[in-house]
Amino acid sequence: MPIFMGQRSAQGKIFVDRLHPLFAPRFSPSFLEQNAGKALTLAFVQGNPNSELFRIYIDYTRQMFQTLEFDVQESVVVTGTRSVMAQDQDGLHARLKAIGASLIA
Numbered sequence: 001m002p003i004f005m006g007q008r009s010a011q012g013k014i015f016v017d018r019l020h021p022l023f024a025p026r027f028s029p030s031f032l033e034q035n036a037g038k039a040l041t042l043a044f045v046q047g048n049p050n051s052e053l054f055r056i057y058i059d060y061t062r063q064m065f066q067t068l069e070f071d072v073q074e075s076v077v078v079t080g081t082r083s084v085m086a087q088d089q090d091g092l093h094a095r096l097k098a099i100g101a102s103l104i105a
Helices: 010-017 055-065 092-104
Strands: 040-045 072-079
Touching: 040 055, 040 092, 055 072, 072 092
Parallel strands: 040 072
Antiparallel strands: none
16 A cells, blocks of 8 residues: 555555445444455555654554454565665565465465
8 A cells, every 4th residue: 555645545545445345334344254364465655765654554554454354464565665666676576476475375
């Protein structure tokens, strides 16, 4: 999820909004048996090189998905995208590919 002004970007809000049909009123999951505990890795992208700058937001987002009964495996923070685009960062593609493979293993 891109971080914009220290918060979830519009794209991130749309993703979370699409989860709404999966929940019953009062945010009680309606899919406890079928989907509870699905593995999830969160990926955040920010222009600032300091990976701790938005830690409060990242932890909040992790807790939100855990409350929605996802099994959050990891939170990846891709930093410094003002100077080096994510696709050009050394080792990032291999790291994300390994994380994705571990989710389906």
